[in-house]
Amino acid sequence: MRPAASLIAIAMTLATPAFAQTYPATEKGPVVEDAFGQKVVDPYRWLENDVRTDARVKAWVDAEVATTNAYLETLPGRAAIAARLKQLWNYERVGVPAKRGANYFYTRNSGLQNQSPLYVRTGIGGAERLLIDPNLWAKDGATALAEWVPADDGGKLAYAVQDGGTDWRTVKFLDTATAQPIGEELKWVKFSALSWAHDGSGLYYSRFDEPASGQQFQATNENQKIFFHKLGTPQSADPLIYATPDRPKLGHGAQVTDDGKWLVIITHEGTDPRNEVTLLDLTKPGAKPVTIIKGIENNWSLVGNQGSKFWFVTDRDAPRQRIVMLDAAKPAVAPVTVVAEDKATLEDAGVVGDKLVASYLVDAKTEVRLFGFDGKPAGTVPLPGIGTAGGFGGKIGDPETFFSFTSFNVPTAIYRFDVKTGKATPFATPKVAFDPAAYEVKQQFYASKDGTRIPIFIVHKTGLDLKGGVPTVLYGYGGFNISVTPAFSPSALGWIDMGGVYAVANIRGGGEYGMAWHDGGRLARKQNVFDDFIAAGEYLIAQGITTKGKLAISGRSNGGLLVGAVTNQRPDLFAVALPGVGVMDMLRFDRFTAGRYWVDDYGYPSKEADWKVLRAYSPYHNVKSGVSYPAIMVTTADTDDRVVPGHSFKYAAAIQAADIGDKPHLIRIETRAGHGSGKPTDKQIAEWADLWAFTAKFTGLKVPEGM
Template sequence: MELSRPAMPDTLPAASQFRLAYPQTAKGDISETQFGEAIADPYRWLENDVRVDAKVRDWVTAQNGVTDAYLQTLPGRAAFAGRLKALYDYERFGLPVKAGTRYFYMRNSGLQNQAVLYVRDGLDGTPRLLIDPNPWAKDGATALAEWKPSKDGKYLVYAIQDGGTDWRTLKVLDVATGQPMADEIKWAKFTALAWTKDGKGFFYSRFAEPEAGQQFQSLNLDQTLYFHKLGTPQSADIKVYATPDRPKLSHTGQVTDDGKWLVITSAEGTDARYEITLIDLTRPGVAPRTLIGGLENNWELAGNKGSLFYFLTNRDAPRQRVVTIDVASPSLKLAEIVPETAATLDGAAIIGDKLVLTYLSDAKGVAKLATLDGKPAGDVALPGIGSIGGFGGEPGDPETFFSFTSFNAPTTIYRYDTATGRATVFAQPRTAFNPADYEVSQRFYTSKDGTRVPLFVVHKKGLDLKGGAPTILYGYGGFNISVTPAFSPANLAWMEAGGVYAQASIRGGGEYGKAWHDGGRLAQKQNVFDDFIAAGEYLIAEGVTTRGKLAVRGGSNGGLLVGAVVNQRPDLFAVGLPAVGVMDMLRFNRFTAGRYWVDDYGDPGKETDFKVLRAYSPYHNVHGGTDYPAILVTTADTDDRVVPGHSFKYAAALQAAAIGTKPHLIRIETRAGHGSGKPTDKIIEEYADLWAFTARWTGLDLPAAH
């Protein structure tokens, strides 16, 4: 069942004259006693799937009607929409993947709803369009997701993502002809794609087909690793690895560059605590061998030289190091190759005859080279302060590619030779702005408990900060995910209009390794909120902004962050923008991927965890009697990562509470999910709404529409 927004009238009152009347939301009488406390859940009916429950569907339609009518009154909306369209209209490239003599890469010409896959025969070959997903759906909401060429570049397995869901349908392409083959695989999810060296088939991960009507809500359990042989039906696929006695484990496969080994990484949650299982592909029928057990540490394969395997790990090294394990030795002893340093080791790979090591130094990217025995072999020169990605490749071939981006620098792709240390531009976009017009600075502030936290502040050069400027403060703070400098046309549109963009690298992320992550999860989760609140107080104290001009924004775990800090300090913020947030911390583990998150949040079924979660759960801590900032909640009907019921219930609680006269609205996108695969036109529309709303309530003066 698809939803659509009602058409807007031709003329609407100005925002100052608009009378906001929220739709009536029915209250249920559900109350459950948990560990001695009665927990009311009056809006539980909003957890039901919008495609299945007509009452939820009607509620969504009514909410969107009120929200859209209000947003249409905002004077800056058309100006932002026009400028966003111009800023998004630039050529964008993904990192190339080399297979045989072919190079595969994604490209968006500018305003294409979905990026397109190209291939070149040879580095300087003529680009040939291979897969264009834009015709797949009239609304542009069906995307090309993961893809992987066979080692010789003859075939390509690719994933189709429809409407933003995490579910994938896998298909195979003959690269020479560009024609799809008959192979098709359904119900793949959270999967890697790994070809055998001979290109006759590949490994993938999937779940069992869910019951009818439950594909967007049922828990993800019993993930299984399969092998698919080309030219055969999915029913013939071979089950390679499963743990039915441990249904919470997920499994992904990776084939070593020499084609001899299948490395299976298993995890129970989102925390980087893995088990590693090895299958010798040269000896069919040999039982899998546990290489690393216990779910205690991070283990990421950097490559292998014969039986000597290189891993990045945080075992005995909170900021990570590189070790080797000789899998031919019964002892499986670790040998340290690259020791832990003050910077956080973020990635490692064997390229040519070198190790390429990427680090985070105060949330900024650094890349270094080392010999295979760990001796320093130089630095990779970077264009400035920013973030780096890529460095894929294999032993014996010194060619690799990396990306560089910063707040004022769109992603540029570089080709790098580890033998010569030479970097050349592979693809650099031209944009409708001058990067030199923007100032990027990194500052440090002190959180409530004295912890030093990095903060990036970006704005137009020469911006008059007397009296403070309207400012958007962004944060995430969870799951060991590092928040680093990155280019966003949307953020640029905000800064062009005279706003400031600030980004805090708060605890819960991976910027400073395991201790930084642990300092913001489980019983320490309040540190995340304290760090974010302290960032806001710092920006005000430094004169960057004022209480009446400060907006806070975050998505997913960052949506939880916004919901929590707005409840805890409604006086500090003028605007709250929680996107696809985890808002009910007492039931998050009952839907789709939610059960993975107990690593970061804890288990609501355990009393000690319950008390922590109950204390900050956004849905359960909306209290009347205090004026709240203006809030625009955003979610999507096909989000099967953080089910939209979280945002539905939270918005209903906001609208029912006596929290002042500022608008507390929810914007529900149709045919979209948690974020990936969203068409460009929907992204532009959403940001036009967000920035116009934020401008209205932070006092940002906007020019007329272009």
């Protein structure tokens, strides 16, 4: 066992201008376990320990940070890339407004603020007034404003504070008129909706029991419960509204209907969009919750209600989803179809004015359709182009709604939609330091290994000469029913500005084509995700867009798993691999924090059939010594309690110990940051400058002078 001081000393000797192809020494432990008749060696199990409480892990992290930083300092163009990214990030970003009473609430970032402040205006043309500036909360900018919800009359606000990137939230309250705190807070809130009682007297929220000391960033999250907090009382007095102690793995979220008469409780077991629905009649004191949709077999997303009649988006008997009406007064009666399933994928729906507003995906691009309450078509919402739209919040009787629109070369703009006239007008459109017309966005399709037709977006500078192949970054996700749609990213545009190509493959596992697309890339079919991504790389090469020596791959979270898995399966295909905050140990992912939720997509490591599938692609367990690998830059953060950093620590140790060629295989570890949300702007710019400088070096992209 090496003492901590020795590890740090090794790191100091490695901090030389040239990378010496030597990594900090990582102790190998004796862990060998028998699983279903197979021996599983896990020499880096000790790196799962929390860096805050384990001195050995802290010393290892310090040594890796020193090694990586020393190498990054040798990369050409890094400062120029950071400067250009700073320019691209420096534009006004406004969030979708929420209207309550006469007040309009929205976030607005002037450009380079680490966190986005929250503003309010009374009336659509009223003067803007600052309510909350989270940039004042921490010197390093790493404490963020997370969820926020105004009361129905707009007079009070509940908001959540996120510190250092953790998923844990502290909920606070303020008076809208004075912007002064009300003076109470709610602790141990995570994965929670925040929903006000109709009269503004208090808030429904979800929380977990307080974790054992020192376990808040690693312990599994079980027994989530719904409480009601009445303003003016301590959290300890909050009455329990709903819990399932006999089924501790279930999670629960609560939403009060717009009329204030019902509490709708959505119960799920994992991340899959399948849930139970329970109603609590708030008009009857002492009423008990009644489950009207039993069994976690289909998606039931609340659209809205009229009295006891509820509209839901569901995939029951409709893989691409439909809108149905269910009468709570007649729960035995089958739901009635209001808007039938379409060839396009129905993603979401809401109620605004006298319309149902339904958002569809058509080949991974947004189309918004309007329907009457009877389901009759009533037109569409005009969008400014091909891209992604979101928002459309509102309720029955509202004359307006707001939505965002973005694409690869179009920063997010906010529009106001008039329900009566059917017209959309700009509410906030950013001024940017580039010309959107200077970039070409195209969508193509390619065949995967089994012949499945997969969409891919390809973005580059207009007129870019592709002869001979261009350094290209291929991005993918492929999981959890999450659709990857066109969206503006300053980091991606930074790569494109350097002269590279940026490609996004809409591989299976996502929700682009409904539940069948999702199911085609999970559990025993997870290999389809990797085959789709590998086929995307082969397609880009076959089209002459890039070459093997110029192709980089990138993905985060489940996408980090994707990058790790395909790098093991086809190390010859890629020049650079950038697995970010990835799930790398597929045999132990369910033992930490939110990992237990992911069994919907990955399966259960405790079940033999699932274990065999997981063992076959787990990035940590399938590193191939004796094979030349691409350059690898692993990224993670010390406060990531979604995908704990132990995943990336163990994977980095494994690739550094293996005989996989002479390219660098490094890990970049951020401090005071988590899985991604709430990450300060300056930390984002610094990270992407490092990643693009690294990628440029090993794809042969020369950073333009004066960039």
